[in-house]
Amino acid sequence: MTLAEIKKQRERMGELATEARNVLDTITPEMDSSASAEIEGRFDQMMSDHDALQSRVEREERLLAIEQRGMPTGASDEEAEESRGEDRQKVADYREVFSKAVRFGVGTLSGAESEVLRNNRADLPAELRAQSVGTDSAGGYTVPEGFSYEIDKALAMWGPMWDATIVRELVTSTGNRLPWPTVDDTAKTGAIKAENAAATDDGGSDVVFGEKQLDAYVYDTEVVRIPMELLQDSAFDMESTLTELFGERLGRTANTALTTGTGSSQPNGIATAAGTGVTAAGTAAITSDEIIDLLHSVDPAYRMSPRCRFMFNDTTCATIRKLKDGDGNYLWQMGDIRNGEPATILGHAYSINQAMADLGASAKPIIFGDFGRYVVRKVRDFSVLTLRERYAENFQVGMIGFKRFDGELLNASAVKALVNAES
Numbered sequence: 001m002t003l004a005e006i007k008k009q010r011e012r013m014g015e016l017a018t019e020a021r022n023v024l025d026t027i028t029p030e031m032d033s034s035a036s037a038e039i040e041g042r043f044d045q046m047m048s049d050h051d052a053l054q055s056r057v058e059r060e061e062r063l064l065a066i067e068q069r070g071m072p073t074g075a076s077d078e079e080a081e082e083s084r085g086e087d088r089q090k091v092a093d094y095r096e097v098f099s100k101a102v103r104f105g106v107g108t109l110s111g112a113e114s115e116v117l118r119n120n121r122a123d124l125p126a127e128l129r130a131q132s133v134g135t136d137s138a139g140g141y142t143v144p145e146g147f148s149y150e151i152d153k154a155l156a157m158w159g160p161m162w163d164a165t166i167v168r169e170l171v172t173s174t175g176n177r178l179p180w181p182t183v184d185d186t187a188k189t190g191a192i193k194a195e196n197a198a199a200t201d202d203g204g205s206d207v208v209f210g211e212k213q214l215d216a217y218v219y220d221t222e223v224v225r226i227p228m229e230l231l232q233d234s235a236f237d238m239e240s241t242l243t244e245l246f247g248e249r250l251g252r253t254a255n256t257a258l259t260t261g262t263g264s265s266q267p268n269g270i271a272t273a274a275g276t277g278v279t280a281a282g283t284a285a286i287t288s289d290e291i292i293d294l295l296h297s298v299d300p301a302y303r304m305s306p307r308c309r310f311m312f313n314d315t316t317c318a319t320i321r322k323l324k325d326g327d328g329n330y331l332w333q334m335g336d337i338r339n340g341e342p343a344t345i346l347g348h349a350y351s352i353n354q355a356m357a358d359l360g361a362s363a364k365p366i367i368f369g370d371f372g373r374y375v376v377r378k379v380r381d382f383s384v385l386t387l388r389e390r391y392a393e394n395f396q397v398g399m400i401g402f403k404r405f406d407g408e409l410l411n412a413s414a415v416k417a418l419v420n421a422e423s
Contacts, residue, residue: 009057013050020046160351161258161270161376161407162251166307168375175216175379175404182210182410186299214377214406217266219253221246221401223387228395239399243384246401250382258376258407259355270311270374271356273409274367277416283361283423286316288323288331290418291366295346297416298369303348307372310350315358316365320345361423369415379404 024043027036160166172178188205224242231239261269277297280290295303302308312320321332335343342349348368357363387398409415 006057006060009053009060013053013057016046016050016053020050159251159255160311160353161255161355161374164376166309166351166371167258167270167407168307168372170214170375170377172216172377172379177216178214178377180212180214180375180408180410182212183207184210184411184413186413212375212408212410214375214408216377216379216404217257217406218402218404219250219257220403221249223398223400225391225394225396225398228397231397239386242399243401246384246399247382250401250403254403254405255353256355258374258405259353260357261407263408267405267407268409269407270371270409270415271364271367271417273374273412274364274369274415274417275412276419277368278418280418280420283421284359286319286323286359286366286418286420288325291320291323291331292325292346294366294368294416294418295348299413302370302373302414305370305372308368308370309348310345310366310368311353311356311371312350312366313354313356313358314352316356317350317352319359320366359420361420363420364417365420366418367415368418371415373410373414375408375410377406377408 020043023039023046027039031039170178185207188207191200193199226242257267257269259269259271261267261272263269263272278290278294280286298308321330323331325331331345333344333347335341344350356367357365359365383402385400385402387400391398
């Protein structure tokens with residue numbers, strides 16, 4: 001269809017719209033229902049013809065625009081036909097490249113293939129969900145418009161139960177249930193033996209073994225859908241960016257589970273598993289003497305461990321920093337940053353854990369002890385799956401992150417908690 005023919009069809013569309021309007025205006029309130037229904041039927045048919053003609057004209061206009069893009073001014077019929085052949089090849093190339101991107105990922109495309117995807121993309125429906133180019137907060141901010149090539153990520157403290165320098169980390173290649181034998185022989189002692197007398201053999205000093213279980217609970221980030229437009233147009237590697245964000249998302253999830261998990265179909269969090277060392281007199285307050293008592297509720301053998309420390313959230317830390325001992329000295333002492341020495345409380349290191357409870361009735365706002373006795377079992381590495389074909393019909397790629405882990409305190413005597421009084 002030539003430009004003149006397209007113009008003629010546009011004029012016909014206008015005539016149909018005018019005729020349809022005139023037909024509809026003949027309906028009056030006094031007209032009987034059968035007559036008005038007949039007129040409405042004529043109107044509907046006219047509008048149907050108008051819409052069909054409009055669809056045809058728009059297709060022809062798109063095709064003509066493609067043809068004219070690659071055809072020089074004054075081109076001959078043979079040149080025009082050659083240009084149309086090239087455009088048909090572009091459509092074929094686009095389909096092939098699109099199929100490759102959906103099946104194997106945008107990262108597998110060459111520069112020329114990415115160009116084909118960007119420049120020859122057919123019109124697609126507007127993105128209805130998830131990350132998008134058009135919605136700034138869903139990813140549109142990353143599409144270049146002359147801005148700094150750096151994403152400012154919002155931060156939130158989520159450690160330290162995932163830190164292998166604080167807890168004991170055990171990485172396994174499979175997720176089979178892992179039994180961990182334990183023994184507490186600290187109440188047993190030897191006895192003096194009389195000369196020529198037999199050693200006591202009444203079974204009272206037999207060693208009693210126990211067992212802890214480490215499972216592999218699966219946690220995920222939930223699915224995030226990303227339109228192909230965002231993957232193609234963003235100034236950043238969105239897959240790498242989301243992988244990093246997923247790691248942090250699961251890190252926060254893991255830290256909470258390893259801190260306050262109930263131990264029933266989930267990790268036994270360290271605050272949950274810790275024994276009670278001190279019960280504070282206040283429901284939402286603590287004293288310096290109570291923190292000293294908490295420290296001494298843990299056996300000196302555990303206090304000598306290099307992983308022995310306090311743990312609480314930042315709000316509780318602010319409260320502790322204001323406490324003084326009987327001589328007016330602050331319990332909190334500043335470290336030496338130049339020599340890499342951390343701040344301490346009563347000479348022991350501490351960790352800020354935002355998953356710990358605030359001061360409150362029956363809460364466990366502070367724990368202290370040997371964190372090396374808390375085992376975090378991790379199964380292989382953090383995994384990210386890219387769901388390329390599941391959302392292909394929406395021109396989207398889905399991503400989801402997984403991690404399998406568990407945690408258990410091997411001995412409740414190793415870590416003790418300060419518990420606020422009941423209300």
